[in-house]
Amino acid sequence: MKNAGSSILARAVAYAPTVLLISVALVQIWCAIGDGRLTPAKGGGFGLFSTVDKLNNRHVRVYVRSARTGQETPFDVSAAMLNELRLPAWSVKAFPTDARLRSFARQVDLRATRAPDRAMRVEVGKMTFDAQANEARFVPVADAVLLEADE
Numbered sequence: 001m002k003n004a005g006s007s008i009l010a011r012a013v014a015y016a017p018t019v020l021l022i023s024v025a026l027v028q029i030w031c032a033i034g035d036g037r038l039t040p041a042k043g044g045g046f047g048l049f050s051t052v053d054k055l056n057n058r059h060v061r062v063y064v065r066s067a068r069t070g071q072e073t074p075f076d077v078s079a080a081m082l083n084e085l086r087l088p089a090w091s092v093k094a095f096p097t098d099a100r101l102r103s104f105a106r107q108v109d110l111r112a113t114r115a116p117d118r119a120m121r122v123e124v125g126k127m128t129f130d131a132q133a134n135e136a137r138f139v140p141v142a143d144a145v146l147l148e149a150d151e
Contacts, residue, residue, distance in 0.1 A: 101144035
């Protein structure tokens with residue numbers, strides 16, 4: 001009887017590291033995708049600091065585009081408006097998927113007054129430094145357009 005009990009204990013000890021690592025991986029995936037607070041820069045890429053592309057180097061820009069002329073004008077999203085949004089800007093910066101960008105645009109659009117013949121474009125980009133030109137540049141990472149028909 002003792003051999004069966006010690007055999008089960010030995011197997012449990014043998015599988016413990018595997019179960020622990022899989023559990024950590026699942027929690028990390030949940031934190032990265034579900035919660036959105038764990039970004040690749042914070043270790044969410046399964047490598048220690050798998051990127052140097054931190055959220056404070058990323059920016060969300062919103063543009064209103066005229067359907068007649070196609071010309072875009074920047075739309076100023078105030079801090080008060082950002083506080084009211086259900087989907088926070090840091091979440092859009094961290095994981096700029098098409099669905100998140102469109103959801104963010106819909107939320108901004110609900111609080112903004114714009115003419116019916118206009119579309120709204122949300123763009124996420126990161127700041128990089130061009131050493132040769134000696135200047136900072138905005139490099140787009142992702143964007144999405146919200147049209148009247150999408151609403």
